Amino acid sequence: MKNKLSIKDIAELAGVSTATISRYLNGKYQSMSVDTRKNIASIIEKFGYQPSNIARSLRISESKTIAVIMADIFNPYSMDVLKGIEEFCSEKGYTIFICDAKNSAQRERTIIEEMTVKRVDGFIINTTGENDYFIKGIALEYPVVLVGRKIKNSNIPTVSVDNAQGIRLAVEHLNELKCKKIIFLSPPAGHISPRNERITEFKKMSGEDNFAHIEMKCLPVSVLEENVIKQFLINFHRSDSDMKSIITGNGQISLKVIQVAKELKLSIPEDFLMVGFDDTDWAHILRKPLTVVAQPTYKVGYSAAKKLISQLMKENDADENYLEILPVSLIKRETT
Amino acid sequence: MKNKLSIKDIAELAGVSTATISRYLNGKYQSMSVDTRKNIASIIEKFGYQPSNIARSLRISESKTIAVIMADIFNPYSMDVLKGIEEFCSEKGYTIFICDAKNSAQRERTIIEEMTVKRVDGFIINTTGENDYFIKGIALEYPVVLVGRKIKNSNIPTVSVDNAQGIRLAVEHLNELKCKKIIFLSPPAGHISPRNERITEFKKMSGEDNFAHIEMKCLPVSVLEENVIKQFLINFHRSDSDMKSIITGNGQISLKVIQVAKELKLSIPEDFLMVGFDDTDWAHILRKPLTVVAQPTYKVGYSAAKKLISQLMKENDADENYLEILPVSLIKRETT
DNA sequence: CTGAAAGCGCTTACAG
DNA sequence: CTGAAAGCGCTTACAG
Numbered sequence: 001m002k003n004k005l006s007i008k009d010i011a012e013l014a015g016v017s018t019a020t021i022s023r024y025l026n027g028k029y030q031s032m033s034v035d036t037r038k039n040i041a042s043i044i045e046k047f048g049y050q051p052s053n054i055a056r057s058l059r060i061s062e063s064k065t066i067a068v069i070m071a072d073i074f075n076p077y078s079m080d081v082l083k084g085i086e087e088f089c090s091e092k093g094y095t096i097f098i099c100d101a102k103n104s105a106q107r108e109r110t111i112i113e114e115m116t117v118k119r120v121d122g123f124i125i126n127t128t129g130e131n132d133y134f135i136k137g138i139a140l141e142y143p144v145v146l147v148g149r150k151i152k153n154s155n156i157p158t159v160s161v162d163n164a165q166g167i168r169l170a171v172e173h174l175n176e177l178k179c180k181k182i183i184f185l186s187p188p189a190g191h192i193s194p195r196n197e198r199i200t201e202f203k204k205m206s207g208e209d210n211f212a213h214i215e216m217k218c219l220p221v222s223v224l225e226e227n228v229i230k231q232f233l234i235n236f237h238r239s240d241s242d243m244k245s246i247i248t249g250n251g252q253i254s255l256k257v258i259q260v261a262k263e264l265k266l267s268i269p270e271d272f273l274m275v276g277f278d279d280t281d282w283a284h285i286l287r288k289p290l291t292v293v294a295q296p297t298y299k300v301g302y303s304a305a306k307k308l309i310s311q312l313m314k315e316n317d318a319d320e321n322y323l324e325i326l327p328v329s330l331i332k333r334e335t336t
Numbered sequence: 337m338k339n340k341l342s343i344k345d346i347a348e349l350a351g352v353s354t355a356t357i358s359r360y361l362n363g364k365y366q367s368m369s370v371d372t373r374k375n376i377a378s379i380i381e382k383f384g385y386q387p388s389n390i391a392r393s394l395r396i397s398e399s400k401t402i403a404v405i406m407a408d409i410f411n412p413y414s415m416d417v418l419k420g421i422e423e424f425c426s427e428k429g430y431t432i433f434i435c436d437a438k439n440s441a442q443r444e445r446t447i448i449e450e451m452t453v454k455r456v457d458g459f460i461i462n463t464t465g466e467n468d469y470f471i472k473g474i475a476l477e478y479p480v481v482l483v484g485r486k487i488k489n490s491n492i493p494t495v496s497v498d499n500a501q502g503i504r505l506a507v508e509h510l511n512e513l514k515c516k517k518i519i520f521l522s523p524p525a526g527h528i529s530p531r532n533e534r535i536t537e538f539k540k541m542s543g544e545d546n547f548a549h550i551e552m553k554c555l556p557v558s559v560l561e562e563n564v565i566k567q568f569l570i571n572f573h574r575s576d577s578d579m580k581s582i583i584t585g586n587g588q589i590s591l592k593v594i595q596v597a598k599e600l601k602l603s604i605p606e607d608f609l610m611v612g613f614d615d616t617d618w619a620h621i622l623r624k625p626l627t628v629v630a631q632p633t634y635k636v637g638y639s640a641a642k643k644l645i646s647q648l649m650k651e652n653d654a655d656e657n658y659l660e661i662l663p664v665s666l667i668k669r670e671t672t
Numbered sequence: 673c674t675g676a677a678a679g680c681g682c683t684t685a686c687a688g
Numbered sequence: 689c690t691g692a693a694a695g696c697g698c699t700t701a702c703a704g
Contacts, residue, residue, distance in 0.1 A: 006681055017691045022683055032689060054394045054455045055681035058696050063390065065454075074419055083410055086436060095454065098434045100422060118401075118431065119390045258621045282618035285594045342697055353675045358699055368673060391697035394680050 005049045014043045025051050057119065066096050066308060067115035069108065071128045071149070071192075073100035076251050076280050077297055078126065081147055084301025085124060092309050094121075105130030112138060122308050127151065129191035145308040147300055150193040150323075157311070159304040159324045163197035166293040167247070169330040170275040171205050173291070174245045175214060177336055179273060181241040184218040185229075185257065186249035195249065198277075202247075215241065223252045230260050237266055245273035245336070251280040254290065274335040289333040296326050341385045350379045361387050393455065402432050402644065403451035405444065407464045407485070407528075409436035412587050412616050413633055414462065417483055420637025421460060428645050430457075441466030448474060458644050463487065465527035481644040483636060486529040486659075493647070495640040495660045499533035502629040503583070505666040506611040507541050507552070509627070510581045513672055515609060517551040517577040521565075521593065522585035524556045531585065534613075551577065559588045566596045573602055581609035581672070587616040590626065610671040625669040632662050 007025075011018040016036060023031055024040045043049075057063040068085055070078045082098060089096050097115060101108035105128045112123070112134070122143035127135060132151050138144060139156045146158040167184070174182050184202050189195040199218050206216035221228055236244065248254040254276035261268060268274045268288055276283065279294035303324055343361075347354040352372060359367055360376045379385075393399040404421055406414045418434060425432050433451060437444035441464045448459070448470070458479035463471060468487050474480060475492045482494040503520070510518050520538050525531040535554050542552035557565055572580065584590040590612035597604060604610045604624055612619065615630035639660055 004681095007683095008681075018682080019684080019691060019693095020689090023690090026683080030689095036689080050449075050453050052394070052455060052681050053453045054390060054399065055696090056683080058388070058390045058394050058680090058698085059682050059684090061696075074415060079410060079415065095433060095450070097431060113386075114431070117386050117389050119388060255617060255621060262621060280618075281591060282616075282621075285591060285598060285618075285622070287623035340697095343699095344697075354698075355675060355677095355700080356673090359674090362699080366673095372673080388697050391680090392699080394682085394696090395698050395700090397680075 004052070005047055007051065010040075010043060010047070010049050013047065014040050016040070061119070063119050063121055064094050065118070065120045066094050066122050066124060066305075067099060067112070067118070067120040068096050068124045069099045069101055069112055069115070070126045071101050071108070072103050073098065077148075077278055077295070080297035081126065081301035081304075084298040084303070085147075085305040086301075087298075088302050088305035088309070092305075094305075094309060096124075101128050103128060109134055116142070121312055124304050124308055129193070132191070143308055143311045145304045145311070147304040148194060152191075152193075155322050157307050157322045157324075159300050159307060159326070160194065161295050161300060161326050161328055163194045163328075164201035166277065166295070166328040167198040167201045168205065169328070170247050170277075170293055171202065171211065171216075173330055173332065173336060174247070174273060174275065175211060177245075177273060178243050179214060179245045180243045181215040181239070182217075182245050182247060183232075183236065184216070184247045184249070185221050185232075185253055186218060187253060188220045188222060198249065221253060223256050226256060226260065229253075229256055230264070233257070233260055233264055233266065237264070237271060243273075244271075245275070248274065248276045251276065251278040254278070254280070254283075254292075258286065258290075268335045275330075279331060284333065286335075288335050291333045291336040292331050293328055294331050295328050299326055340388070341383055343387065346376075346379055346383070346385050349383065350376050352376070397455070399455050399457055400430050401454070401456045402430050402458050402460060402641075403435060403448070403454070403456040404432050404460045405435045405437055405448055405451070406462045407437050407444070408439050409434065413484075413614055413631070416633035417462065417637035417640075420634040420639070421483075421641040422637075423634075424638050424641035424645065428641075430641075430645060432460075437464050439464060445470055452478070457648055460640050460644055465529070468527070479644060479647045481640045481647070483640040484530060488527075488529075491658050493643050493658045493660075495636050495643060495662070496530065497631050497636060497662050497664055499530045499664075500537035502613065502631070502664040503534040503537045504541065505664070506583050506613075506629050507538065507547065509666055509668065509672060510583070510609060510611065511547060511550060513581075513609060514579050515550060515581045516579045517575070518553075518581050518583060519568075519572065520552070520554040520583045520585070521557050521568075521589055522554060523589060524558060534585065557589060559592050562592060562596065565589075565592055566600070569593070569596055569600055569602065573600070573607060579609075580607075581611070584610065584612045587612065587614040590614070590616070590619075590628075594622065594626075604671045611666075615667060620669065622671075624671050627669045627672040628667050629664055630667050631664050635662055 007018045007021050011021050029037055072078060099111045101111060108128045108131050124145050124147055126147045127149050135151060136154050144156050146156055148160055150158050150160060186195055186199055189199055202218055205211050248257055276290050276292045279292045283290040283292055343354045343357050347357050356368060365373055435447045437447060444464045444467050460481050460483055462483045463485050471487060472490050480492050482492050484496055486494050486496060522531055522535055525535055538554055541547050584593055612626050612628045615628045619626040619628055
């Protein structure tokens with residue numbers, strides 16, 4: 001690594017004080033003559049000087065860096081959210097640390113703490129759902145925006161999606177198709193808000209007059225338990241109702257169900273109808289393209305970044321509208 | 337944001353000098369009494385003091401941060417590589433900045449420059465292929481490791497995959513299946529080494545005696561040009577040879593080909609055989625699961641991080657073995 | 673075992 | 689329009 005030039009070197013080279021160089025670097029051109037300005041510009045250009053952000057951060061205690069903490073970074077949903085966040089941040093000159101909690105509450109805490117040490121300016125968090133208290137504490141000291149998943153009894157700014165609407169669209173669609181039986185295969189809800197919202201709404205609907213003639217059941221499944229899914233599908237297929245359907249709670253479960261159905265030689269929609277959550281990239285290349293509830297994931301990320309950065313820039317301390325809920329949509333394809 | 341305590345505050349609180357606190361923070365316990373050590377520990381605990389990494393970085397000019405520059409972050413290949421990088425880095429206490437060049441050489445340069453300003457300790461780069469000169473320059477000043485894509489005439493440490501072997505496996509497999517015609521649909525090679533290596537090997541094979549009886553052709557396609565793919569498939573289907581096959585150069589092209597084939601009502605492997613590069617998560621849930629050349633993507637990332645960090649820790653300035661090539665494998669499924 | 677002091681590379685209030 | 693000087697929060701060689 002070659003010896004970096006410091007502001008002092010440049011000051012000497014240019015024959016001015018470091019103060020003037022600093023002013024130049026910060027674009028305060030009105031407070032210097034055109035000559036010195038041009039002179040400094042040429043010196044900097046000539047020697048390829050690059051100021052140290054580290055030193056600057058230390059001095060002004062602002063790092064122009066945001067930590068993004070995702071419960072599970074490596075699923076398509078997170079990827080899209082990340083894309084949105086990244087886009088807005090880079091537009092505004094912010095850099096992001098992307099961190100993966102790997103679905104571990106413990107790791108989520110560790111990683112958030114590490115990031116405070118890095119002196120990030122703020123946090124965007126897609127929480128594991130198990131650190132409400134901890135995160136509320138962090139939010140007292142740092143600007144925080146929640147993405148996708150809410151935290152109860154807090155007014156931390158949050159961007160999410162209309163999950164109740166999502167499950168409602170799916171059920172209504174299936175009802176129109178005369179389904180007599182709807183099984184909702186949801187990932188285990190834990191304290192994860194979107195899952196709970198969907199499950200709650202699903203149960204609520206099962207009590208409504210409109211759907212009284214439908215057998216509706218919610219079954220929590222983990223993608224890791226392939227056997228459970230298999231056993232369920234076997235029983236499900238054997239059960240007598242003839243207009244059966246499944247709603248899958250995310251892309252990974254959809255994938256598993258399709259895979260297992262394949263192994264069992266079950267056909268969709270011949271043996272049962274299916275609606276998935278999340279419009280994954282492979283949804284439309286299946287033998288029968290999958291009907292899905294699509295979420296505006298990219299936009300969720302973009303909005304979250306916007307919320308955080310406008311907060312950092314003090315554009316809106318008036319924290320009305322702390323909760324932003326984006327609509328979802330049903331994309332009808334061939335599995336229904 | 338509440339007022340952070342500084343090392344000075346803690347020093348006063350503990351009744352010692354900042355030097356001693358600093359020694360404590362750096363684990364130099366042998367140079368202090370057990371009493372002061374315990375005392376400091378309790379004070380730090382009590383006040384929840386967190387030292388500033390920024391200040392530390394400025395002082396020791398080391399940020400324990402690595403910049404990862406990916407040509408295109410949002411494809412499954414990159415995701416997996418990233419996973420490997422992240423894993424190793426977090427094991428070693430390094431944090432990573434993940435940056436997306438968005439397939440733009442211009443952006444790649446900008447972003448690398450931005451990162452030098454952030455004073456990262458080193459770079460892991462999956463290059464767009466258009467910045468050889470620039471990156472060689474960076475490598476003179478910073479530790480750099482290349483992932484996936486090589487740079488010509490340089491000895492920058494690189495981790496990649498045996499691409500020639502990959503295409504060879506595919507072609508040999510197709511040959512054993514008595515294919516008379518093999519079309520290799522590769523993304524445009526540009527200066528991207530893996531693509532060039534595959535194309536070169538493919539052309540070389542087409543000249544070998546073993547494959548003399550096969551019609552082999554390489555066709556560059558962009559995933560963006562759906563029409564081109566469609567037109568190709570139409571002509572391809574009409575052509576007379578009866579044992580036809582297609583090799584697709586990455587997951588995105590595989591996806592497109594399958595989609596378009598579907599629209600055209602062509603069946604795989606009935607109408608043509610198909611081998612894809614990259615074992616994407618959806619490859620096995622298709623009506624006919626896809627035969628693929630699988631790359632050890634995770635391992636590529638992991639190794640790259642290892643290479644870079646051991647370099648940072650000066651474990652190996654002896655730069656023998658600067659090029660690490662991992663093997664690929666053929667996973668036979670139902671499209672062949 | 674411990675402290676005083678210099679210095680990392682910047683920014684900024686103050687003075688001129 | 690410009691500079692001298694203090695200070696951001698650490699680390700470390702030196703001295704004791």
